[in-house]
Amino acid sequence: xxxxxxxxxxxxxxxxxxxxxxxxxxxxxxxxxxxxxxxxxxxxxxxxxxxxxxxxxxxxxxxxxxxxxxxxxxxxxxxxxxxxxxx
Amino acid sequence: xxxxxxxxxxxxxxxxxxxxxxxxxxxxxxxxxxxxxxxxxxxxxxxxxxxxxxxxxxxxxxxxxxxxxxxxxxxxxxxxxxxxxxx
Numbered sequence: 001x002x003x004x005x006x007x008x009x010x011x012x013x014x015x016x017x018x019x020x021x022x023x024x025x026x027x028x029x030x031x032x033x034x035x036x037x038x039x040x041x042x043x044x045x046x047x048x049x050x051x052x053x054x055x056x057x058x059x060x061x062x063x064x065x066x067x068x069x070x071x072x073x074x075x076x077x078x079x080x081x082x083x084x085x086x087x
Numbered sequence: 088x089x090x091x092x093x094x095x096x097x098x099x100x101x102x103x104x105x106x107x108x109x110x111x112x113x114x115x116x117x118x119x120x121x122x123x124x125x126x127x128x129x130x131x132x133x134x135x136x137x138x139x140x141x142x143x144x145x146x147x148x149x150x151x152x153x154x155x156x157x158x159x160x161x162x163x164x165x166x167x168x169x170x171x172x173x174x
Binding site for chain 1: 088094106109110112113116118119120121122123124125126127128129130131132133134135136145148149152153154
């Protein structure tokens with residue numbers, strides 16, 4: 001079994017409503033030092049597969065088909081056997 | 088300026104609707120090797136602050152006050168000056 005971690009974030013310049021809303025809420029709670037917040041989606045995927053290269057290829061295809069919107073998002077894939085916390 | 092990365096994930100045993108829905112959709116798209124998917128929220132926060140210890144303390148407070156639900160979620164905080172991609 002292989003574990004893959006996919007991190008999906010907005011391309012530079014694309015509006016980040018979740019990040020902006022979170023930054024505003026934090027400032028209203030008194031965290032005036034918050035300059036900006038950006039939101040990143042991370043998926044940890046466990047795969048019945050033993051070939052890291054094949055796993056990377058398949059996860060890349062998953063990103064292109066479902067997980068990421070190539071128009072506004074970019075993604076990074078990390079493949080590992082026991083990626084406890086996403087790195 | 089300091090950058091903090093907060094990763095928020097569900098506690099073990101707590102249902103993960105986004106992860107489960109994503110796993111189901113991937114299988115339906117032909118990715119039968121997908122065993123499980125877990126979803127992790129990541130925030131990259133830029134702070135007007137130069138003291139890493141103070142930054143960690145404040146971000147921890149942000150998690151307890153807004154970003155994380157302590158009943159069902161756990162969070163990790165990483166503090167750095169230029170954390171390009173969340174690690």
